Every structure is written in structure tokens, then in C-alpha cells.
Amino acid sequence: MHDHANTSYHIDPIWISGVGLLATIYIAYSQYRATRDEQKLKLYERRLQVYLHVSDYIAGAMRDADVDHARSVEMLQKTRESTFLFGEEMRSYLLEIYQAGVDLHAKGFELKGPLPIGERRSKLAEEKAATMNYLAVQLEGLHLRFQKYLNLESIN
Numbered sequence: 098m099h100d101h102a103n104t105s106y107h108i109d110p111i112w113i114s115g116v117g118l119l120a121t122i123y124i125a126y127s128q129y130r131a132t133r134d135e136q137k138l139k140l141y142e143r144r145l146q147v148y149l150h151v152s153d154y155i156a157g158a159m160r161d162a163d164v165d166h167a168r169s170v171e172m173l174q175k176t177r178e179s180t181f182l183f184g185e186e187m188r189s190y191l192l193e194i195y196q197a198g199v200d201l202h203a204k205g206f207e208l209k210g211p212l213p214i215g216e217r218r219s220k221l222a223e224e225k226a227a228t229m230n231y232l233a234v235q236l237e238g239l240h241l242r243f244q245k246y247l248n249l250e251s252i253n
Contacts, residue, residue, distance in 0.1 A: 137252045144182050148243045150175040151194060155236040162229060163205045164198035172198065183246055190242065194235060201228045 154172045158164045172195050180188040204225040212218045245251065
């Protein structure tokens with residue numbers, strides 16, 4: 098009969114160190130992934146806010162056939178970080194949208210004034226219609242412009 102009470106087990110300290118090291122690496126990697134995922138989510142949320150604001154800006158312009166000064170200033174304020182969030186190409190695009198809103202307002206303001214019926218008034222009305230059309234096209238394709246920036250799988 099074998100006496101288990103007197104049996105001692107020897108565990109190699111190197112093996113214990115290795116297990117401890119693996120556990121430490123696993124915990125560090127898990128924390129790294131959690132932090133990275135949290136940063137991706139924050140970036141997504143900031144980008145989404147810009148997208149929603151630009152969408153609202155264009156939709157408001159389409160609804161009112163005008164963009165007042167306060168809404169244009171708000172557009173600039175809400176998109177001021179766009180260079181850092183998206184890059185210079187997207188910042189330029191957002192400035193084009195902003196400028197279209199400013200142009201829409203200026204043309205509308207002039208059309209409401211004492212401009213007599215004639216060639217200048219007709220040309221201005223055509224330009225305003227073209228600006229409205231431009232904004233309508235931008236609104237329709239806006240999700241495509243933002244798609245690569247709002248895809249959670251490819252956010253880096």
C-alpha cells in the first residue's frame with residue numbers, strides 16, 4: 098500500500114514563472130484590446146456626430162431653401178475637428194457644403210430684395226436652383242462619403 102500523506106510534489110520554479118508570465122501577457126493584451134476598442138468607439142462617435150450635423154445642415158437647407166447665418170456658423174463649429182477626424186480631403190468637402198449653404202443664403206437674400214424682373218434675377222434664380230440641386234445630390238450621397246470613416250471594422 099502506498100502512503101500518500103508522505104508524498105511531496107516538486108514544482109519547478111521555472112514552470113511557475115512561465116505560467117505567471119503567460120498570465121501577465123494575456124492580461125496586458127486583454128487590456129490593450131479593451132483600450133483600443135474603447136478608443137475606436139470614441140472616434141466613431143465623434144465622426145458620427147459630424148456626419149449627423151452635416152446631414153442636418155443640408156436637410157435644413159433643402160427644407161427652407163435657405164441657410165441662415167447662425168446655422169452656417171454652427172456648421173463650422175461642429176465640423177472644425179474634421180481635418181483631425183477624417184483628413185484634409187474630407188475637410189475640403191465639408192467646406193464646400195458650408196460654402197454652398199452660404200451661397201444659397203446670399204442668392205436668396207438678393208432675390209428677396211428689390212431686384213427687378215429681368216436677366217439678372219433669372220440668372221440668380223437659376224444659380225440658386227443649381228445650388229439646391231448640388232445640396233440635394235450631396236445629401237443623397239452623404240452616407241457614401243462617410244462610410245469608410247464610420248465602418249467599425251476599419252476604424253484605426
